[in-house]
Amino acid sequence: MIMKGMKAERQFVSIARGLGRGRKGAPKAGRESVFAGLVLDISGPRDIINAFGSARKEGKTMRRIVSVLVAALMLLGCLPGLCEELTQEQLFSYYDGSVFVGDSITRQLRVFVLEKQETEPDFLKNARFLVTQSYFLYTASRKYLQKNANNLIYRGEEMPLCEIIGQMKPKRVLILLGVNDYVGEKIEKGIGWCERIVDLIAETSPDTQVIFESLTPVTPKFCRKKDYRAMWDDYNAALEEMCRRRGAGYIDIATPLKDADGYLRADYSSDGEYHLKGVGLQLWLDTLAAYARQQYEAGLWTPEASR
């Protein structure tokens, strides 16, 4: 891309114009002429000027310019309006071939999705749900069946999560667990269980992407004996960090559901504790759509690629 022997300034302007960015007309004299056609926010051009100047001084012109251009391209890629606007159908196609794993909270999402499918038959039709009421995060982290626990059921048989995922081989598995474990009271253990799940699924279904969903918030009634808000938030923060470290996905479904005090909004709760009703479940779906949009804008997924 950068021809050897050309002056650095001409190279830079040539590339900038090639990007098709910026205003028309003759460039102004002085520093501005170097950046004719390059459109960035106010800090961008200054940074590029500085990088450009330093590179010239230190004699590392080519390498610095390439670095700056790559950064500029990445910045441009993140600007809104550059990505094509996706429809709801396209956004939810991100979850084609996905399995949602959870307890009674995810079971409510499952039934809510079925209700939506009565009028929108294609809505999340290619996603599956593996749910058991009072399913524990600890149980999900076990390699072998826990005989006295509430286990997931697949084809009529109780099985450990990793084994079911090994049979289903989904594209993605989204996991929301931990409320039944009161995992906010044992964050380190809980994160260890989540890491174990990542490891087990990597063994049984290496091509499956693991995504954890945050714990959903709880109501004041749930917190009558102990205030779990900070514990839940701390757990979610630790979960997010683990996901980043281990290359798993993380979706924050908690924040949109909270009121100003950090509780589950009363009008989103079906039981006054931690289960959700229609409005809250729709917000959850909206958050899933937003996550898909983020993946698209980050260049990590396109609707065509997932079908």
Place this chain on the structure above:
Amino acid sequence: MKKLTLILCLGLLACALAGCGQPGEKAPAAPRPLKEAVAAAAADAGALVAIPAEDLEDVLGIPPEDYSEFVYLQENSLSGREILVLRAADAEAAQRVRGRVEAYLERRRKETDNYLPEAYKLLMAAKVEVKNHTVALIVGEQAADEVRKLLAGE
């Protein structure tokens, strides 16, 4: 010879017309569609959410070849309310389906014990009923009455 042949043919024809049925006997009526039967038995059936066939296989382990028709409805709350009715393919399939549904009921009881007391109470009162090839599990306040009405037409 010709007359004899004619008489024999007419006799055969008379036998063919008369031999297949008995006076007053009617062909058995086609069974009522399960969806209609459930709607007639359970007043709130229309308000419940329909669970698709994939769940019958994925969750209960009942393959499609074991039944000809099904209705599977649940409520989107924690009440435990659900209606599961299947018309099995034959007598053997009915036994298999019954076993699967009974196992499912046991698991639902285990899930809700010490967790959802109201749902647990309803599940403990529910039982799997079979009539001819129809297997029914209804969980709800009026379950016994609803099952009786449903199976009366089977």
